[in-house]
Amino acid sequence: MAALGACGSAAVPARLCRVARVLWGWRARRGLGQDARAMGEGRTAKPSFTDEAVQNLLYKMTGLNLQKVFRPVKMELKPPKYKLMTEAQLEEATRKAIEEAKEKLAMPPVLTEREPIDDVLAEDKFLEGTESTKYVFTDLTYSVPHRERFIVVRETNGVLRKATWEERDRMIQIFFPKEGRRVIPPVLFKDENLMAVFQQDRHEDVLNRCIAQFEPDSPDYIRVHHRTYDDIEKHSKYDLLRSTRHFGGMVWYLVNRKQADGLLIDMIQRDLLDDASSLITLYHMLHPECPSAKEAKEGNLQGVDLIKVFAKTESKKEGYIQLALQAYEEAMAASRAS
Amino acid sequence: TLLAGSRLLKGYRGGHVVIRFALGGCTNRPFFRIVAAHSKRARDGKYLEQLGCLDPLPNVYGEKVAGLNLERLRYWLGCGAQLSRPAEKLLGLAGFLPLHPMTVTGAERLRRRRAAPSAPSMGPEKG
Numbered sequence: 001m002a003a004l005g006a007c008g009s010a011a012v013p014a015r016l017c018r019v020a021r022v023l024w025g026w027r028a029r030r031g032l033g034q035d036a037r038a039m040g041e042g043r044t045a046k047p048s049f050t051d052e053a054v055q056n057l058l059y060k061m062t063g064l065n066l067q068k069v070f071r072p073v074k075m076e077l078k079p080p081k082y083k084l085m086t087e088a089q090l091e092e093a094t095r096k097a098i099e100e101a102k103e104k105l106a107m108p109p110v111l112t113e114r115e116p117i118d119d120v121l122a123e124d125k126f127l128e129g130t131e132s133t134k135y136v137f138t139d140l141t142y143s144v145p146h147r148e149r150f151i152v153v154r155e156t157n158g159v160l161r162k163a164t165w166e167e168r169d170r171m172i173q174i175f176f177p178k179e180g181r182r183v184i185p186p187v188l189f190k191d192e193n194l195m196a197v198f199q200q201d202r203h204e205d206v207l208n209r210c211i212a213q214f215e216p217d218s219p220d221y222i223r224v225h226h227r228t229y230d231d232i233e234k235h236s237k238y239d240l241l242r243s244t245r246h247f248g249g250m251v252w253y254l255v256n257r258k259q260a261d262g263l264l265i266d267m268i269q270r271d272l273l274d275d276a277s278s279l280i281t282l283y284h285m286l287h288p289e290c291p292s293a294k295e296a297k298e299g300n301l302q303g304v305d306l307i308k309v310f311a312k313t314e315s316k317k318e319g320y321i322q323l324a325l326q327a328y329e330e331a332m333a334a335s336r337a338s
Numbered sequence: 339t340l341l342a343g344s345r346l347l348k349g350y351r352g353g354h355v356v357i358r359f360a361l362g363g364c365t366n367r368p369f370f371r372i373v374a375a376h377s378k379r380a381r382d383g384k385y386l387e388q389l390g391c392l393d394p395l396p397n398v399y400g401e402k403v404a405g406l407n408l409e410r411l412r413y414w415l416g417c418g419a420q421l422s423r424p425a426e427k428l429l430g431l432a433g434f435l436p437l438h439p440m441t442v443t444g445a446e447r448l449r450r451r452r453a454a455p456s457a458p459s460m461g462p463e464k465g
Contacts, residue, residue: 121433129452130445133396137432140390140407150408153401154431167401175405184398 058248127158180212358422
C-alpha cells in the first residue's frame with residue numbers, strides 16, 4: 001500500500017499533463033465532427049463534458065486550494081530552500097504558482113467506453129494444429145501513433161485477427177513503456193481491493209494511478225472511476241477530491257445520474273454558495289426538461305432562490321437542504337450583526 | 339588507431355544483405371533479434387540494423403511476442419535484402435508477406451503423420 005504514493009507520482013503529473021493535452025487534442029479533433037452533427041440536430045442536443053460553459057462551471061467548483069495542490073509529494077528528501085523576496089516578487093511568485101496549479105488541475109477526459117475490436121484479416125484453416133501457442137505481432141514503427149498501430153494475433157487455429165484492446169495495451173506497454181504504467185494491470189484495481197483502499201480515504205491516489213495505468217476510454221478506467229465516485233457519494237467524502245483535477249469528473253458523473261443532493265448540502269455547509277448555484281446551473285443545462293429548470297428560466301433566479309426552487313422541486317433530500325440553508329442564513333445574520 | 343580501424347571496417351568479397359534471426363539470451367532461454375546484416379557476418383555478430391525481435395517462449399497469457407519494424411523492413415527489402423527461411427515463415431504468419439509454401443506443406447505433412455498411426459490399415463490407400 002505504501003507503493004501507492006511512491007510510484008514516481010511526481011513525474012506522473014507532468015507526463016499526464018502532456019498525455020491529457022495529446023488526448024484532448026485527439027478528442028477535440030474527433031469532437032469537431034460530433035459537434036457539427038449536433039448543430040445539425042438543433043441547439044437542444046445534450047451538452048457534453050468538453051463544452052466551454054460546462055468546463056467553466058466545473059472549473060469554478062473545483063476550487064483552488066494552493067495548500068492542497070502543492071502539498072508535499074513523496075519525493076527524495078532535499079533540505080528546503082528559502083528565498084528572500086519583496087512584496088512584488090511574492091505576488092509574482094503566487095501568480096506563477098496559480099498558473100501552474102491551473103495546469104495541474106486540467107481535468108482528465110471523460111469518454112464513452114470503447115467498442116471491442118473484432119476483425120479477422122485472414123482465415124487459413126489448414127494451419128490448425130501446427131502451432132501450440134498463438135503469435136502476437138506488433139508494428140514497431142516509431143512515427144505511428146499508438147491508436148493506429150498494427151497489432152495482429154495469429155491464433156492456433158490459423159485465424160489472423162486484430163488484437164483486442166487489452167492485448168494492444170499490453171504490447172504497447174512492452175515495446176513503448178510509459179512511466180507509471182504496468183504491463184499487467186495491478187491487482188489494486190479489482191473491486192474487492194478497491195474497498196480496502198477506500199476505507200483508508202485514498203481515493204485521489206487510486207484515481208491518479210488509474211489515469212496512469214488505463215486509457216480514458218477503457219472499461220476498466222470507467223469502472224474504477226465510477227466505483228470511486230459512488231463510494232465518495234455514499235460516505236459524503238466530497239472534500240477529498242476538492243481542488244484536485246478529479247472533482248470535475250465526479251460532479252459530471254453525479255449530475256448525470258441526478259445524485260447531486262449530498263454534494264449540494266456539503267457545499268452549503270462549507271459556505272460555498274457560488275459553487276452551489278453553479279452546480280444547479282449545470283444541472284439545469286444537463287436536464288433542461290425538469291420543472292426546476294423551467295421555473296429558474298422563467299424567474300431568472302440567482303443564488304439562494306435558485307437553491308430553494310431546486311430543493312422544492314427536484315431534490316430527494318429536501319429536508320436536509322432546507323436545514324443547511326437555514327443554518328447558513330443564521331450564520332450570515334449572526335456575522336452581520338456582530 | 340588505424341590498426342583498430344582495420345578490424346572494424348571489414349571488406350567482403352561478394353555477400354549480400356540478409357534479414358535473419360540473431361540468437362541471444364542465456365542457457366535454456368533463447369531470444370531472437372530480427373536483424374539486417376551482411377550474409378558473411380557471424381550469426382550474432384555486427385549487424386546493420388535491428389528490425390525487431392521474437393520471444394520463442396510463450397508468456398503468461400500463452401502468446402509468443404514478436405515485434406517488427408515494418409517501415410525499416412520495407413526499406414531494406416527495397417534496398418534488395420534477402421530473407422532467411424525462418425524470417426520468411428515468420429513474416430508469412432504475421433501477414434506482411436503471403437504464407438510461405440513450406441508452412442502449408444509442413445502443416446499438410448503433420449496432418450498426414452498424425453492421421454497415419456491412428457489408421458495404419460488405411461495408410462497404403464492414402465498414399
